[in-house]
Amino acid sequence: METVVSGIRSTGKLHLGNYYGAIQNFVKMQHEYNCYFFIADLHSLTTHPTPADLHGNVKQVLVEYLAAGINPETATIYIQSDVPEVAELYLYLNMNAYLGELERSTSFKDKVRTQPDNVNAGLLTYPVLMAADIIIHKATKVPVGKDQEQHLEMARTFGNRFNRLYNRDVFPEPYAFNFSEKLVKIPGLDGKGKMGKSEGEGNAVYLSDPPEAIRKKVMRAVTDSGPTVENQKKPEEIQNLFDIIKVVSSPDTYTHFDHLYNTCQIRYGDLKKQLAEDIIIATAPIRERINDIANDTPYLRQVARHGAIKARESASKTMREVREIIGFKSF
Numbered sequence: 001m002e003t004v005v006s007g008i009r010s011t012g013k014l015h016l017g018n019y020y021g022a023i024q025n026f027v028k029m030q031h032e033y034n035c036y037f038f039i040a041d042l043h044s045l046t047t048h049p050t051p052a053d054l055h056g057n058v059k060q061v062l063v064e065y066l067a068a069g070i071n072p073e074t075a076t077i078y079i080q081s082d083v084p085e086v087a088e089l090y091l092y093l094n095m096n097a098y099l100g101e102l103e104r105s106t107s108f109k110d111k112v113r114t115q116p117d118n119v120n121a122g123l124l125t126y127p128v129l130m131a132a133d134i135i136i137h138k139a140t141k142v143p144v145g146k147d148q149e150q151h152l153e154m155a156r157t158f159g160n161r162f163n164r165l166y167n168r169d170v171f172p173e174p175y176a177f178n179f180s181e182k183l184v185k186i187p188g189l190d191g192k193g194k195m196g197k198s199e200g201e202g203n204a205v206y207l208s209d210p211p212e213a214i215r216k217k218v219m220r221a222v223t224d225s226g227p228t229v230e231n232q233k234k235p236e237e238i239q240n241l242f243d244i245i246k247v248v249s250s251p252d253t254y255t256h257f258d259h260l261y262n263t264c265q266i267r268y269g270d271l272k273k274q275l276a277e278d279i280i281i282a283t284a285p286i287r288e289r290i291n292d293i294a295n296d297t298p299y300l301r302q303v304a305r306h307g308a309i310k311a312r313e314s315a316s317k318t319m320r321e322v323r324e325i326i327g328f329k330s331f
């Protein structure tokens, strides 16, 4: 059976982008593959969280994984830092990851631009840690959003390089995966770019947002003054809303508003009202479970312990092989 690995950084509440890019696929894939889903708390250290924030955010993601329907009996759910073998493999892979290729990564260049006073080595080698996460379980499929595609390419590079260096076939090639064939990019509500945690208030709809907050955010989404020519191309902010409708609403709803737009009869207020209600319906089952699960500390503890044991079993098996290949042998 093919192995699947994916993770989400523990930087706070999960939003619709995380859900449609990643989690929805986790839930479906758990029945068909050998799945490992983790909470990337080591990756989140690049932004220097306080100990309390770090712990709270790890819990938040764990709760939302479970609320979304990932079954800890079916898939392995674990916290990245509970599996120290990942950090070990990251160290080995770092020896064959080169400055030039790391500096060329789009996500690194973005960070240099957006946080120029915190360009740390962890950011530079972020894709190496991500490669370690994936190849330590010898995964071939990685459910992620479009923004992670380049990281997957780098994971293949680092795995292949290790194989070539030692002339062994240890790591298979991992590929980004989405059930809908194409990788997904959910846009934000602010008219530009993707939905993201660090894009400012109002850009993201969170899975834990109450219905009133969802209505407010969607009604405030950026729009233009409306089409004036039939069948005109939609400007970015309008296309973004249609992109969200495409994943959240029914195909009929999409066709209905697309027709109104193309015939210059659209009223954005109506579109937003419908979109808000559809988001509320789509997220209801998750939202309703979040509080109950968050209050069940013994259950969370049990899930994390059980996941760590299963993940370490798989990771340490690979690491025994890797150490021996590298030449770490006892006398």
Ligand code: TYM
Binding pocket: 005, 006, 007, 008, 009, 010, 016, 017, 018, 019, 020, 021, 022, 040, 043, 129, 130, 131, 133, 134, 142, 143, 144, 145, 146, 147, 148, 184, 185, 186, 187, 194, 195, 196
């Ligand atoms: P992160 O935490 O930024 O995002 C988690 C997942 O959500 C997806 N995503 C989106 N998909 C579509 N549209 C959006 N607007 C959107 N925003 C976020 C991301 O593509 C991702 O799948 N580096 C990873 C975490 C990670 C990881 C891994 C993933 C660490 N190690 C190993 C897979 C395998 C990250 O920062 O994702």
